[in-house]
Amino acid sequence: MTNFIMPEEGLEHLIKTLCGSYEVFGPVRKGVECSFEKITSAKDLWLDYPTTILPPKKFFTPPRETIFTFKEDKISKIEDMIPEERQILLGVHSCDMASFTFLDRVFLGFRSDPRYLRRRNNFLIFALTCKKVSETCFCQSMGTGPEAPSGYDVLMTDIGGRYLLEASSSGGNALLGSLGFQQATVEDFEAKRGCLESLKGQFKKAVNRSGLVELAYNNQEHPVWKKYGNICVACGQCAMVCPTCFCFDVKDRMDLSLQSGERYREWDVCLLLEFAEVALGGNFRKSRDARLRQFMCHNLSYGVMQYNLMKCVGCGRCIKACPVQIDITEIARELREVSS
């Protein structure tokens, strides 16, 4: 694998070249927020963005997608679920890189979901070392940043006026090799290390992961659930913006003619009352305490038991999205420090 150094002015050359053969998505400013959108020029990009509103999971498992359509008795499979063109997702932060590993285990582990697989394989990933640490970030304490975990094709790091581009796959290597940039030097890697060191000193939030899986698992009756269950409004935004929340509902929709329709799946969240509902009015998580506990324990504990991987990647989106300021790092702290 070769590593290159790209002057800031080279960014437009990079994007234009990528757009020549790929559909490229990257972080784009939306008011004060940021969103992964299609880009055609370096000018579209916001590379020192904090975090995006929706995580990049939307590219692999979209908020709503058709499973099949039907007309009278005939079922039609969805064959063209992805475009012909290959795609690049550029500017993925380390926390979101870590989320891909988790999602892969969900959708490709026990059984392979062809929709997820085809989308996932259609993307080359350009990871991006964060430029700054946001108020709500805690990836460092989750072991998912600020150094990008593996899984990217190219890693971009702004080392001050120029970018260090590190290839990590044959695809990434070939792409970078065609751009005509100079090879990176030892000094460039030194500069990257300096950037990472400075990031590490900026974190304001942290979760103590030591024994956390057991701590959350063994404290199902801890007062923290009642305390925060009481103020939770069960809006479900935390799970919607969570990069590793994967739950979905499956629904059928009929056309007005009642002749044809579609079966689709749609993101669903465990904070909603209907989530664990069964026939005859049964509901296994009727109380908000129970639903909040499910979300938090899945993130801090059960994920490890299910996939041998912490579900929470420390992106802080749920903290930012919560209308009543429920903070997962605070819950983890109270679980440990407040006696049950």
Added chain:
Amino acid sequence: MKDPYERDVAEILGVQLETSNTKTFVMKFLDEGRQSNFSFIPGQFIVISIPGVGEAMFSISSSTSNHENFSTTIRNVGRVTGMIHKYNVGDRILVGGPYGSGWPMGQLEGKDIMIVTGGIGLPSPRPVINYINEHRRDFGSLEILYGTRTPAESVFAWEQEAWRKMESTRLALCVDYVPEGVQWEHKVGVVTTLCEEMVTKPRNAVALICGPEVMMHFVVLDLLKRGFHEDQLYLSLERRMRCGIAQCGHCQLGPKFVCKDGPVFRYSEIMGLPDCGI
């Protein structure tokens, strides 16, 4: 790669009315290969799907030795089940599965088996009863305790006489109440009432329990009190499910996926898990 969300067409071969709101549907996959490859463990479930209406999960109620067709027993309680109930012989529906773990058949051999079940819980262990009948020498005694709300709500009532005639098998029935004018020669009370007269000794026994959570809760308490160990009790759980392959997330019970790790669990596996009434 086969899409796990794809369903296969099955034709309904027979509809048996079990109670006023419960029917057993006997089905067969149209594709011969799919039908001949369709094998399952007692306690596993399938999904029945009606495009435009939705789909839901049901225990397979037929014998594992039957490779010609399979059946599921469905109570009409909602949108999907209500629509299925309108289907008749010759109609076609979509089916997927089987899914989940089943009853621990390997661990049952040589043991005295107790099946404690309530209402619409019986279809899940019914293939166990049939299996034991077909391999009677491999098992110890069989005791079936079955409770329903009223005498009319008993499913597989037409088969119970045959179960009674099985070698070293005891069937005990109870109902919560007997409507006026109805004859009932068995017990009246909740399912645990039947535990008072059970003959199975815990020493070499395994209990298979399936019914509403509140029933299973009290049955577990009762059996533990009578000397059963937590490892000897198996339960089949109900949860909302949308996929059957641990992806939709709805059936999560603590770290378990009921659709993949269950629906049958050893009691000791799920003891103390949150959001579970057992």
